[in-house]
Amino acid sequence: MKKLLIFIFACGLHNAYSQTANILSEFPFVRDSIEMDGYTYYIDKIGDIATYLYNANNRAWSAEMTYASGEPLPAEIPTKGQKSLNVTTIQRQTLSNIVDNSFSAEQIEKFDDEEIFISLHISPITGHVTDVYFMFLESEYATALPVSIYREIELAIKSSFCFEVTDFGKNLNYCFYFWIQCPKGRIEVTPTIPEATDDGSGGGGFTGNPIGNNTDIITSAGGR
Numbered sequence: 539m540k541k542l543l544i545f546i547f548a549c550g551l552h553n554a555y556s557q558t559a560n561i562l563s564e565f566p567f568v569r570d571s572i573e574m575d576g577y578t579y580y581i582d583k584i585g586d587i588a589t590y591l592y593n594a595n596n597r598a599w600s601a602e603m604t605y606a607s608g609e610p611l612p613a614e615i616p617t618k619g620q621k622s623l624n625v626t627t628i629q630r631q632t633l634s635n636i637v638d639n640s641f642s643a644e645q646i647e648k649f650d651d652e653e654i655f656i657s658l659h660i661s662p663i664t665g666h667v668t669d670v671y672f673m674f675l676e677s678e679y680a681t682a683l684p685v686s687i688y689r690e691i692e693l694a695i696k697s698s699f700c701f702e703v704t705d706f707g708k709n710l711n712y713c714f715y716f717w718i719q720c721p722k723g724r725i726e727v728t729p730t731i732p733e734a735t736d737d738g739s740g741g742g743g744f745t746g747n748p749i750g751n752n753t754d755i756i757t758s759a760g761g762r
Contacts, residue, residue, distance in 0.1 A: 572685050579685050589674045589681050591688055596669040597659065597712075604711050606662065611710075622707030623660065623715055629699065633717065636694045639724040640687055646723035652680045653720050658695065660713040665701045668712070 565585030571594065572579045578594040590599050604610055637656065641649075652674065659669035670692040674680050707713045 574685065574689070577689065579689070581681070587675065591672040591674070591681070591685070592670065593689075593692060596671065599657070599671050599673075601659075601712075603714055605709055606711050608711070620706045621704050622662070622710055622713040623665075624702040624704060625715060629701070630717070632698065633695065634719060636698070637691055637719050638722045640691050640694075641721045641723045643723045643726055645683065646721060648679050649721065650679065651720055652678075653718050654680060655716060655718050656691075657714070657716040660701055660703070660715060662703050662708050662710050662713050665703050667696045667699055667701075670695055 565587055568583045570581045570583070572581065580590070580592055580594050582590040582592075582599070584590075592599060602610075633656075637654070655673035655675070657671040657673070658667050659671075660666065661668050672688055672691075701713070701715070703713055
C-alpha cells in the first residue's frame with residue numbers, strides 16, 4: 539500500500555489527490571482538530587496507513603483539479619505532459635531548505651528517516667500558494683511533533699513564493715505542486731572567533747553552513 543501511494547504521487551498525475559482519496563476511502567477515517575492561538579489544524583487519519591495535517595481554512599485535500607469552469611480534465615492530460623507551473627531549481631532548493639531548517643538536530647535524530655509528503659495548491663491567477671498540506675505514511679514521530687512546526691513551514695512557504703503559472707495552468711481551478719522529503723534538520727552554528735575584547739579584537743564568526751543541505755527530494759509540478 540505504501541509503495542502504491544508513493545507511486546501515485548511520484549508520477550505527478552493531475553488527479554493524484556482524487557486517486558489517493560479513492561484508494562484510502564476503503565479504510566477507517568477519523569478527523570481530529572487542534573485549536574491554537576488564532577488558527578486551527580485538521581488531522582485526518584486514514585486507518586493506520588496515512589495521516590494528513592493541514593490548516594482548517596484549506597480546501598479539502600481530496601479536492602480534484604479541474605478546469606476553472608468546473609469541467610473535469612480529460613484522462614489523457616497526464617500523458618501529454620501538460621504542466622501547470624514552471625518551477626526553478628532555486629525554488630525547489632528553497633522549499634527543501636525551509637523544511638530542513640524547521641526541525642532541530644535533536645528532533646531529526648528521532649525521525650528515523652521518516653518521509654513527509656508536502657503538497658501545495660497554488661492560485662492560477664496570482665501564482666501564490668493558497669494551501670499547504672502535509673501527509674505522513676505509517677508515521678509515528680513526525681505526527682507527534684508540535685503543530686507549530688508545520689505552521690512555521692506553511693507560513694514561510696506562503697510568504698516566500700510566487701510561482702510562474704503556465705498557459706495551461708491559468709485555465710485550472712488550482713495548480714498543484716508536491717515533493718517528498720526526509721528532513722535533515724537545521725545545521726547548528728557555533729562561534730569560532732572569541733567575543734570582541736576591549737582592544738577591538740575578536741567577535742562573530744560561525745562554523746558550518748547555515749543553509750539547509752537536503753537535495754534528495756522527489757518533486758512534481760502537477761498537471762502531468
